[in-house]
Ligand SMILES: O=P(O)(O)OC[C@H]1O[C@H](OP(=O)(O)OP(=O)(O)O)[C@H](O)[C@@H]1O
């Protein structure tokens with residue numbers, strides 16, 4: 001069960017947030033990511049794994065830019081669950097059978113502490129992936145447990161929402177990437 005934000009709180013959070021990346025910035029980042037991923041994966045018939053839920057927007061915008069043979073599936077591992085600080089990774093869907101022998105591309109919205117991506121990559125190799133390539137729309141400027149192969153944009157270590165990233169399960173549809181104000185954090 002997710003808690004609802006009342007419209008006044010929603011509007012107040014939005015009015016206090018700071019835009020760190022515009023839709024134009026993100027379009028340019030997606031174009032760069034697509035070129036890099038095409039150079040790495042065209043001809044390998046990769047299986048793309050969208051990391052639910054945050055990875056949906058970057059996957060939806062990036063896939064039509066990847067003009068080569070690929071297949072799409074999803075993986076679901078979550079450690080924030082609507083909160084602004086992460087906890088234990090909770091596995092909800094791990095397509096182990098589908099991963100065996102495949103060149104995997106993991107697509108997610110953000111690399112923050114890197115714990116989620118690190119554990120997903122380990123899980124893919126445990127499940128017999130031939131190779132694993134990782135791509136994230138945003139990398140936070142902070143130390144991480146792992147790095148991503150392809151990064152869209154680097155942003156400051158603040159709590160972010162928009163383009164798939166949520167604040168209390170809202171704002172995944174925000175048309176830019178915004179930093180939440182300290183008072184709302
Ligand atoms: O690098 P980390 O510190 O591990 O954090 C990154 C993860 O956090 C978010 O997922 P979350 O657990 O919030 O689930 P969500 O995708 O449903 O928002 C995001 O989508 C990444 O998967």
Ligand SMILES: Nc1nc2[nH]cnc2c(=O)[nH]1
Pocket residue numbers: 080110112113158159160161165166167
């Ligand atoms: N929405 C959101 N999810 C995250 N997961 C890890 N860091 C973040 C963040 O800054 N914003």
